[in-house]
Amino acid sequence: MNKLTNVLIIEQEPLISYSIEEALRNISVQNDLFCNMTSVYDYKSALNELNSSKHYNLVFLSIDSDNSFNKQSSLTNQVFSLLEKSLKNIQLMILIHECDNFLIHNLFKTLNPESILLKRDMKFKDLTTAIDRVIQNIPFYSTTILKHLRIRMSCNISLDKSDQLILYYLSKGVRMKDMSKMVFLSHSAIESRKRKLKQLFNAERQQDSFLFEKAREHGFI
Structure with missing residues (x-):
């Protein structure tokens, strides 16, 4: 060379x-x-x-x-x-x-x-x-x-940037009220997205830890 x-x-x-x-x-x-x-x-x-x-x-x-x-x-x-x-x-x-x-x-x-x-x-x-x-x-x-x-590559779940950030910060223990400034969404919008994430990962009526486990299995966090 x-x-x-x-x-x-x-x-x-x-x-x-x-x-x-x-x-x-x-x-x-x-x-x-x-x-x-x-x-x-x-x-x-x-x-x-x-x-x-x-x-x-x-x-x-x-x-x-x-x-x-x-x-x-x-x-x-x-x-x-x-x-x-x-x-x-x-x-x-x-x-x-x-x-x-x-x-x-x-x-x-x-x-x-x-x-x-x-x-x-x-x-x-x-x-x-x-x-x-x-x-x-x-x-x-x-x-x-x-x-x-x-x-x-094998996962058929698609998340936008805001959903990925919400999942990530929740898994890191960031409180919902502190997250608005980090993802540029209102508290109510974050709550709504969180509910939809639980539905997407079949984690309704489950603790947040179950949602994080499912998201981790699919390579999101």
């Missing part, structure tokens, strides 16, 4: 960041590929790098599902926005802490990354394989991520 590749690693955990760097070094030696690596440990530093004059070819983005779709997390939203605008020019590999179906679905719809890796599934060999394939323009996803995709 023998081409310059600027790599940005946005990872809060130093050990994982180091593993990514080591995997890149191994691949660089095997493929005669020069990698100029920059590692940052928070989204503020990531924003500075993404706004710099340096053109990044490959970006690793670590995501915490508790903050990723929080409207108050402006730094997260800014990083997502910059990456969305740059998708034609970069290859994006995302690392997530847990298998959050709502997060995974939204990542595919918004960022459509070349790779999503679940950290608990990830061994060094898997990481190296994933990077090597992405550099060759071959997508790579963790086994658990592929399982999620199969479940969603």
Whole structure:
């Protein structure tokens, strides 16, 4: 290959960041590929790098599902926005802490990354394989991520964005009265949608936990 590749690693955990760097070094030696690596440990530093004059070819983005779709997390939203605008020019590999179906679905719809890796599934060999394939323009996803995709593709239930958000926030313990500002609907509209969701998932007269279980089985949360 023998081409310059600027790599940005946005990872809060130093050990994982180091593993990514080591995997890149191994691949660089095997493929005669020069990698100029920059590692940052928070989204503020990531924003500075993404706004710099340096053109990044490959970006690793670590995501915490508790903050990723929080409207108050402006730094997260800014990083997502910059990456969305740059998708034609970069290859994006995302690392997530847990298998959050709502997060995974939204990542595919918004960022459509070349790779999503679940950290608990990830061994060094898997990481190296994933990077090597992405550099060759071959997508790579963790086994658990592929399982999620199969479940969603086989599901014949269709939900709009508001319904998905309501399900997600309810499952996270957000109170109904606090949800209006998050989904931009009135309290009565949210209550109505919740009743329809219970009907859709055959969860009428059941506790909310039963609704969440059914939604999880179909890959929505």
